[in-house]
Amino acid sequence: MIQFKNLTLRRGVKELILNATLTLNPGSKAGLTGANGAGKSSLFALLMGQLHADQGEALLPPHWVVAHVAQETPALAVSAIDYVLDGDRELRELEARLAEAERDNDGVAIGHLHAELARIDAWSARSRAARLLSGLGFANDAIEREVASFSGGWRMRLNLAQALMCRSDLLLLDEPTNHLDLETVLWLEDWLKGYPGTLLMISHDRDFLDSVCSHIVELANQTLTLYTGNYSQFETLRAEKLARQQGDFERQQRQIAHLESFITRFKAKATKARQAQSRIKALEKLERIAPAHVHSPFDFHFETPESLPNPLLRLDAISAGYGGKPVLDNLSLSIESGSRIGLLGVNGAGKSTLVKLLAGELAPLRGERIEAQMLKVGYFSQHQLETLREDDTPLGHMQRLAPDAREQVLRTFLGGFNFHGDAALGPVGPMSGGEKARLALALIVWTRPNLLLLDEPTNHLDLEMRHALTLALQDFAGALLVVSHDRSLLEATTDTFWLVGDGAAKPFDGDLEDYRQWRLARQAEALRPSSDDTAAPNRKEQKRQEAELRQRMSQQKKPLLARLAKLEKSIELLTTEKAGLEAFMASEEAYADDNRARLADSAKRQGEASAELERLEEEWLALQEEIEALENGYPQQ
Template identity: 75%
Template sequence: MIQLKNLTLRRGLKELLLAANLTINPGNKAGIVGANGAGKSSLFALLKGELHADSGDAIVPPHWTLSHVAQETPALAQSALDYVLDGDAELRGLQHKLAAAEASGDGHAIGSLHGELDRIGGYAAPSRAAKLLNGLGFAPDSHQRPVSTFSGGWRMRLNLAQALMCRSDLLLLDEPTNHLDLETVLWLEDWLKAYEGTLLVISHDRDFLDSITSHIVDVSSQSLTLYTGNYSQFEVMRAEKLSRQQGDYEKQQRQIAHLESFITRFKAKASKARQAQSRVKALEKLERIAPAHVASPFDFHFDTPDNLPNPLLRLDAANVGYGSTTILHRLAVSVEAGSRIGLLGVNGAGKSTLVKLLAGELPPQSGELICAQTLKIGYFAQHQLDTLRPDESPLRHMQRLAPEVREQELRTFLGGFNFRGDMVSDPVGPMSGGEKSRLALAMIVWQKPNLLLLDEPTNHLDLEMRHALTLALQDFGGALVVVSHDRSLLESTTDVFWLVADGTVQPFDGDLEDYRQWRLAQLAEANRPSSGDAQAVNRKDQKRQEAEARQKLAAAKKPLLAKLSKLEKSLETLGKEKAELDAFLSSEDAYSDANKAKLADSIRRQGEVASQLESVEEDWMLLQEEIEAIEREHASS
């Protein structure tokens, strides 16, 4: 078992844990939850041996094999399959020993090592690795591709596959669902349910936690509190605990009534915005857990849009893609006033491409995008975080948006997104991904859009902020189009789904469970053995056709891969420089009198590097999508 006894843990001057105690029994699957900065990732670093306790004990059985997801993925020439196999260190060790024994002709060692390989299932390891890759969304023909040819998001999946490949006793996963699509999250849930070891997972995805966890560890107030049950059960127990701690639940209700009275007097229109057809079940769920969020630091809402034309926009026979490659064909859909649309589809199907088209970031290759004159779009996507000015504060960003508004009003508004005290005037550059996401959302909310386009808005957001965002979106009076792997957000804020598949977009008649069943049936059909005419194909001709197709694909991709390689080298160089600048700017030394000149130069250079990174990453993303489009076309031909 894992035992933490009277544990005190500090990072710099901040005391994360103080005399904390925790016991995790073998086979437990525990979700680690708490606000950003509470110490969740530091707890993982402690268990991995990267940090040491300032006092107390952290005991992990010494014979346990520990597995975790690597944060970096070198641009390796080895294949994806071999990279995943590296996750099983014992397998690789035996293989190396066997190669040495065979080279020296040591028959006794060769026989013994074959026995060891058989004992650990080593001969089935390539098949196990291939199943992991398939489950995480890698096409079978990509298993032999060099690691260096995959994009950043797909390399993260390779790291996850490598961690799952390890036959571990303890598996540590930190936000494993970030950057995964919905169906891959569902596959990962099934895999983790069958995992026989001890699992600790940091996640802000409540449905994911509900599906896989047997316990929840709440990291808050410098302590660790273990609850039995999944996340929803934890919220009920925590709500009861909060009520007991306050000592008087009626007093709590009076405080809530006072708050509602304030909103009614000063924000009447916004507080009375219609629920916009949000699902009754989701509302009941949110109301049931609301007491657990009484202490939430977030308090914001979307004001009623000034105009709500109908339709807000429509596509007429529109094609969209990158360069000469078309991703989505002849789109004919419209976004009506008050519509709340969730986009479904596998990674690479074109969901983000569609959102970029609606946002005006990608012009149609043909056809028309027709927008209402009073259309006002609020667009959130992860790449937009890089457009924030790293040397400027959240307050300065808001002042650029609203130069005529009093500073105190802007400070109060930012407080609803938990930018308080010195954070309001601190530079954005060193801030976390979650803090930057909150600022980007704050800037969108301020502008009173009548159409929200949200592409994975919950990445980097903790559970409290996700809850606050869900409530705000439920009350939003405009139209909403959202891409998200967060099922709770999709179920609570959308009324209809559009399916992005096979190069087009069409309504999907059903809910998320229907979509899951549809995908399972689709995968089963794809994996069904062919018969009849397909079996009669001459094998020699088939091999020749496959070889010709591979050569054609390689020729089409060769110039693009050369450009991709150059961009990746630039990304690596700029990324290293940005990491060094971020590390310096987040250190205490940066703000000493002796480093004033260096600080100013570093802040200026950080802005330049961020801008260069944004440009190179955009070029890289467009090129990668063009390559993937060519591969999909090859696979379907």
């Protein structure tokens, strides 16, 4: 089991957890929830042995194997499947010992090691790894490719596969659904349901939490609280708890007011002085109940568009793609006023390509894009975050967008996106991904668009902001088209689905559960053996065409990969510096009297390094997505 006993955890001078006690039993599948900055990632670092408790204990059984997803993937020459197999550390250790015993011709050791390998079912390890890769979207002919040949998004999936491959007792997952498509999220959901160990994960995907979790651990007000049930059940229990707490708080406030009134009236009177003193002591000993916080920090909505022409936008016999190769071909469709469309389809099918085409960000190879005279598009994608000026403030962005608006009006508007007070005046550069996404959405909302195009808008957004965005989209009067792996958002804001694939975008008759069943049927069909005699020649021709495409793409990718290598070097240096600072701050030496100045400087530099590292990692992800966009016409799985 996992036990936290009177745990106190600090990062620098900030207390994240104070005197918390909690027990999580073996086999539990728990979601860890809490506001951004509350300390969720620090708690993971504690469980991985990267941090130490400042007071109290964090206890794991000594024999437990802990698995987590690596944040970086070196450009290795090993195959994808061997990289995943490296996640099974016991397997690799036994294989190394067996190789050594065979070199020494040690028959006894060889026999013992074969028995150990049989015990852990080593002979099925390669097929297990292949199934993991398949579930995470890798094509059968991709699993032997070198890790270095994959772009960043696919390397992140390799890291996830490696963590799942580990026969762990405790699995730690931090936002595992970020940057996955809906199909892969559904597969991962099913895999985690069958995971036999203890699972602790951070996620802002409520459907994912609902489907997988048996418990929720809330990190709030510097303490840990365990709730039994999934996320929806947790919300109900928390609401009841907050209601009780608010009632207790109000009763206590009345009690305090009564005591203070007595003290004020009778403290100076000799006949009442002793009674007043007793009430002063009672007031001092009173354990104060905190007021309940039930309100979201976000409050915004879309104003009714100034015009709603119909249709808003048409595509006529359009082909679009990258490097001259179409991803979408001979596509004709219309976006009507009031349409609410969710796009479905496997990764690489062309969903983002279609959104860019509709937004006017991607020029068609052939055909015509016809827009209404009064069309006003609000387009959100992760690439839009790059257009924010890092040296400017949220208020500065708004003032450029609306130069005639009064400052107080703009500040009030930004407050609805939780940019209150000084938060509206700080530079964008050091902001987190979630803060930048909120600002990008605020700029879109202000423009009063009549067509909203949202490509994975919930990446980096916490549950409160996702809920606020969902409510705002439900009231949006214009047309909406959205790509998202967040099923709650899709189900709550869209009326119809389009299936993107095989170069086309067609209406899908059904809901997300129908789509899930359709995908399972397609996957089962793909696993059935084919009797087509022409299959082998067709595969040979397909491989020849893919080889030609790889060669062309390689030339176009060279400058991007050079930028990527430079960025990875900077991230590596900054990560090393940050680890050194954190190691010092976690040591007893840091709190010696003669190290106070160094501790303060280290805490300041650690904050700067964290912000810079987050900025570089966002830039790294953006560059990886640019590379993936280039490869979109090639089966990069």
